[in-house]
Amino acid sequence: MAETKPRTRDADATKARILAAAKSEFARLGLGGARVDEIAEKAQANKRMIYHYFGSKEDLFQVVLEEAYLDIRSAEQDLELDHLPPREALETLVRFTWQYYLDNPEFITLVNSANLHRGRHLEGSDRLRTASRRFVNMVRAILDRGVESGVFRVGVDPVQLNITIAAIGYYYLTNRYTGGILFERDFMTQPALKERLAFNIDTVMRLVLA
Amino acid sequence: MAETKPRTRDADATKARILAAAKSEFARLGLGGARVDEIAEKAQANKRMIYHYFGSKEDLFQVVLEEAYLDIRSAEQDLELDHLPPREALETLVRFTWQYYLDNPEFITLVNSANLHRGRHLEGSDRLRTASRRFVNMVRAILDRGVESGVFRVGVDPVQLNITIAAIGYYYLTNRYTGGILFERDFMTQPALKERLAFNIDTVMRLVLA
DNA sequence: CTTAAAAGTAACTAACTGGTGCGTTACCAG
DNA sequence: CTGGTAACGCACCAGTTAGTTACTTTTAAG
Structure with missing residues (x-):
């Protein structure tokens, strides 16, 4: 919806950061080994955002x-x-x-x-x-x-x-x-x-x- | 030490059962996904035995x-x-x-x-x-x-x-x-x-x- | 400016999880 | 028979973990 202006709050950017962090963590440790908290931290997002955007660890x-x-x-x-x-x-x-x-x-x-x-x-x-x-x-x-x-x-x-x-x-x-x-x-x-x-x-x- | 007589207590047999159960569980869920409790139960052994014989999950x-x-x-x-x-x-x-x-x-x-x-x-x-x-x-x-x-x-x-x-x-x-x-x-x-x-x-x- | 929806956060919880302390039981040498 | 030792099991940590609740802050439309 908004990629034109830089925003402090940017849903798309947050989603993208979560996805990138998740990719890295899932690849490094597998689905079972990856930690949701770790993904949130790496994404510079909050764990709640992961559940908000993706529903569950498995869905992510x-x-x-x-x-x-x-x-x-x-x-x-x-x-x-x-x-x-x-x-x-x-x-x-x-x-x-x-x-x-x-x-x-x-x-x-x-x-x-x-x-x-x-x-x-x-x-x-x-x-x-x-x-x-x-x-x-x-x-x-x-x-x-x-x-x-x-x-x-x-x-x-x-x-x-x-x-x-x-x-x-x-x-x-x-x-x-x-x-x-x-x-x-x-x-x-x-x-x-x-x-x-x-x-x-x-x-x-x-x-x-x- | 004793494989000649059948024993109610048989260290080798217990070890072997633990190894077989561990193989199956590690294969099914990976190292991170496998559960020590589950391995013990499948092996009809006690979790304590796993640590007694193998030291740690990783060593196993x-x-x-x-x-x-x-x-x-x-x-x-x-x-x-x-x-x-x-x-x-x-x-x-x-x-x-x-x-x-x-x-x-x-x-x-x-x-x-x-x-x-x-x-x-x-x-x-x-x-x-x-x-x-x-x-x-x-x-x-x-x-x-x-x-x-x-x-x-x-x-x-x-x-x-x-x-x-x-x-x-x-x-x-x-x-x-x-x-x-x-x-x-x-x-x-x-x-x-x-x-x-x-x-x-x-x-x-x-x-x-x- | 107002306001409602969206974005974001921290603290919490209930269920696990690897690992251990400690007591019990079977086996066998002497 | 007996005492020492290896085999075994229960019950419990202390630290995690996925998922949630309750709340604040920002954005943007009107």
């Missing part, structure tokens, strides 16, 4: 989660992959997915938390369902164009491919701590990250190339 | 986690993959990893919880480091044999390959709830599971074959 988590998903889906659309040749489009998607996880580490922990709770907090979101459908269609279109021009082989399921593209980046990053201990290497050095990305691009290319 | 989590990792590493060794031709050995590993995740769903959530806490609970475990080293060597040996016999290409890093084999199964299963909503399909039907396993075997084979 739900909003945070939906926003996080809509954000990555929106960023994917911005790539305009249908303007690129199939090979470049797919490689761009792999690079983007990897970089998005790196730039937005909260995303991964939020998704983990959502799945620990059996996806319960995402069930109602039609906005997300629509965005996801468009995303799958985008990848399907890339695959189709690649098959048509002879660079991709026939019969690759876009959903399975999507899952794999996410998986090979996501797993590496979410399990970097235990992975670092098990494999006795630092997963997060620049060379290690670069090597992993190259490996992942190679994996996806070998999977789809004719 | 640490033991549960280490046991879970040692269990999968031990099962991998039982496969005796060095007795199989390289191709079969690798495919067996991919199938085994997938089936292990399916049969032991707690493993995945425990690992997620461990990583949410930055791997802190695994840091001290030399037993696990040793087991992991042996595991990597096993995969390296398979790759080397495959290269030697000409079926595998040169230069595939066994650690990257391991991570990818785990990733493509792990991600699918850990994110099956949000995935089911996003992609509008049930990830856990028999046909869906079969299709995913086939896709994963294909992915790995295309990655290593000469």
Whole structure:
């Protein structure tokens, strides 16, 4: 209602601060581990405001989660992959997915938390369902164009491919701590990250190339 | 000290019941979400016993986690993959990893919880480091044999390959709830599971074959 | 200026939660 | 039989925690 003038009282700004703080806390400690008081303090708001705007801790988590998903889906659309040749489009998607996880580490922990709770907090979101459908269609279109021009082989399921593209980046990053201990290497050095990305691009290319 | 005679008081059995209950609860709700009282009740033990045997909630989590990792590493060794031709050995590993995740769903959530806490609970475990080293060597040996016999290409890093084999199964299963909503399909039907396993075997084979 | 609605705050509560003090009971060596 | 010890259990903290109540302050319309 009012973003034109700076106000000492600004509902939208307060909401936004609460959401940002909640995102950070939920990502850091999970839904169960995050504390409402801590979120309120970090947001420079009062706990009462959280309940006023979002109803409950779980509802707040739900909003945070939906926003996080809509954000990555929106960023994917911005790539305009249908303007690129199939090979470049797919490689761009792999690079983007990897970089998005790196730039937005909260995303991964939020998704983990959502799945620990059996996806319960995402069930109602039609906005997300629509965005996801468009995303799958985008990848399907890339695959189709690649098959048509002879660079991709026939019969690759876009959903399975999507899952794999996410998986090979996501797993590496979410399990970097235990992975670092098990494999006795630092997963997060620049060379290690670069090597992993190259490996992942190679994996996806070998999977789809004719 | 006494496993020969059945006792009304059996420290080992009590410990084992506590560990089993803890594994189940930690897997279900995470380290933060699990309740010590609930674990005690499920174990048909007293909360006091948990602190007597394990010291603290975090120490208990640490033991549960280490046991879970040692269990999968031990099962991998039982496969005796060095007795199989390289191709079969690798495919067996991919199938085994997938089936292990399916049969032991707690493993995945425990690992997620461990990583949410930055791997802190695994840091001290030399037993696990040793087991992991042996595991990597096993995969390296398979790759080397495959290269030697000409079926595998040169230069595939066994650690990257391991991570990818785990990733493509792990991600699918850990994110099956949000995935089911996003992609509008049930990830856990028999046909869906079969299709995913086939896709994963294909992915790995295309990655290593000469 | 007035006023009502919206924004914001602090103090509180009822239910938990990890952890412990302390007493009891079964087991086994001698 | 008996005394010491390990196994066990009750009842209770002290500190949290999600959620609420009752209240004040700011905003903006008329």
